[in-house]
Amino acid sequence: MKIATFNINGIKARIEALPAYLAEANPDVITLQEIKSLDEAFPRSIFEDMGYRVETHGQKGFNGVAILSKLPLEDISRGLPGDAEDLQARWIEATIMGQKPVRLCGLYLPNGNPVPGPKYDYKLAWMVRMQKHASTLLALEMPLIMAGDYNIIPQAQDAAKPETWVDDALYLPESRAAFRAIENIGLQDAFRTRQTGPGHYSFWDYQAGAYERNNGVRIDHFLLSAQAMDLLEDCAIDKVVRAGEKPSDHVPVWIKLRA
DNA sequence: ATGGTCGGGTGCCGA
Numbered sequence: 001m002k003i004a005t006f007n008i009n010g011i012k013a014r015i016e017a018l019p020a021y022l023a024e025a026n027p028d029v030i031t032l033q034e035i036k037s038l039d040e041a042f043p044r045s046i047f048e049d050m051g052y053r054v055e056t057h058g059q060k061g062f063n064g065v066a067i068l069s070k071l072p073l074e075d076i077s078r079g080l081p082g083d084a085e086d087l088q089a090r091w092i093e094a095t096i097m098g099q100k101p102v103r104l105c106g107l108y109l110p111n112g113n114p115v116p117g118p119k120y121d122y123k124l125a126w127m128v129r130m131q132k133h134a135s136t137l138l139a140l141e142m143p144l145i146m147a148g149d150y151n152i153i154p155q156a157q158d159a160a161k162p163e164t165w166v167d168d169a170l171y172l173p174e175s176r177a178a179f180r181a182i183e184n185i186g187l188q189d190a191f192r193t194r195q196t197g198p199g200h201y202s203f204w205d206y207q208a209g210a211y212e213r214n215n216g217v218r219i220d221h222f223l224l225s226a227q228a229m230d231l232l233e234d235c236a237i238d239k240v241v242r243a244g245e246k247p248s249d250h251v252p253v254w255i256k257l258r259a
Numbered sequence: 260a261t262g263g264t265c266g267g268g269t270g271c272c273g274a
Contacts, residue, residue, distance in 0.1 A: 009274085010266050034274090036267060061268035111274060119273095151274095205274090206264040249265075249274080 001071070001098045001257045002026070004238075005106065005147040005220055007033040007203075007250035011042060017246055019046055025238065027254060028070050029096055031106030033149045035064035042066070059089040065106050065148070072097040080107075082129035090126075095142070100259040102228060103137055107148035112169030120169050123151070127178040135185050143259065144225035146187065149250065151219055152179040154189065157198040158218040170219060187223040190235040190255050202237055203250045211242050220253045231257040 004027040008014040011032075022030065030052075035042060037058045044054040051070050057078040058064040067073065073094040080091035093105040107130070112123030137144050153171045156162040165171035183189065191200070201216025210216065222235060233256040241251040 013266060034266090062266090062273060113274080206266095208263050210264095 001028050001096070001259050002254055003028065003096075003104065003145060003147065003257065004030040004252045004254040005033070005149075005222065006030060006252040007108070007149040007220060007248060009034050009248040009250065010036040012037070013246065014248060015043060015046070017241075017244060017248070019050065020244070021238075021241060021252060022047070022050060022052070022068075025252065025254065028098070029104065030068045030252070031092070031104065031147050032066040032068065033064075033106070033108040034062070035066050036062055037064055055092065055094065057089045057092040059087070063089045063108060065089060065092045065108050067092055067094055067104065067106050069094070069096060074101075080126065080129055081133050083125075086126075098259050100143065100231070102143040102145055102231075102257065102259055103140065105137070105144075105146045105148075107146060107150070109148065109150045109152065111151050112175065115167065115169050115172060123169060124174065124178055127182065131178075131182045131185060134182060134187065138186055138225055141227060143228035143231055143257075144187070145228050145255070146223040147221070147253075149219060150179065150221045152176065152221070153217050153219055154179055154221075158200070160198075160201065160213075160215045160217070165217070170217065183223065187225055188229055190222040190224050190229075190232055191218070191237070191253065193229070193232065194235045200237060201239070202253055204242055206249050220250055222253060222255050224255075228257070231259045233258055
């Protein structure tokens with residue numbers, strides 16, 4: 001089973017590039033971030049015609065997540081638990097019914113800039129909520145996959161120019177500590193079990209020729225439980241997608257599972 | 260070199 005995650009930065013703007021990626025890469029399941037669409041405005045039939053079941057959790061203008069799956073889905077849930085006041089569409093999860101059921105969370109973690117301020121407070125509080133919910137899901141002992149745009153640069157090697165990020169919400173010590181705290185309840189960064197060292201990025205700014213200079217950061221991640229790690233066959237970043245026609249500023253990351 | 264670029268909710272905000 002191949003599962004991808006992709007921050008598309010607007011479904012309307014990616015109406016050609018996303019189907020082209022799916023036709024080329026053929027993931028069984030993909031979780032999308034920043035669909036920037038209401039549920040009723042999402043162009044679902046394009047993907048249904050390609051064999052995908054479409055589950056969205058959208059809002060007007062910004063944010064918005066989705067899961068597209070060629071396999072049956074069960075127990076679909078929208079919204080990160082823990083704060084009834086939080087209406088931002090950043091979380092969707094479902095059980096993928098392949099050979100072995102796996103629980104998939106698709107997440108769009110808050111950016112958090114500027115620092116300090118309410119947006120950074122929201123980011124850190126959101127990460128505490130995510131950790132609590134992840135603990136609940138781990139207790140189910142089903143293979144658990146938490147995929148998406150984490151807006152976290154885990155280590156210096158995950159940025160081409162880490163010195164330019166030292167005051168940024170994506171790289172501040174408190175942000176990285178919150179990410180490590182989530183890992184430390186029993187989740188592994190799947191990409192770093194396959195590749196070591198610098199030069200592996202999933203996002204390049206649209207400005208100042210960042211992609212051409214490979215001035216990127218690795219902020220889109222797959223965190224896997226021990227049960228999911230048992231099934232991991234591969235994990236990679238589809239970097240060349242960033243050089244395509246009308247690209248998102250992020251590229252897809254994917255895993256293959258024996259499941 | 261103190262700018263630059265996208266996408267959308269629109270003449271500004273979020274990234």
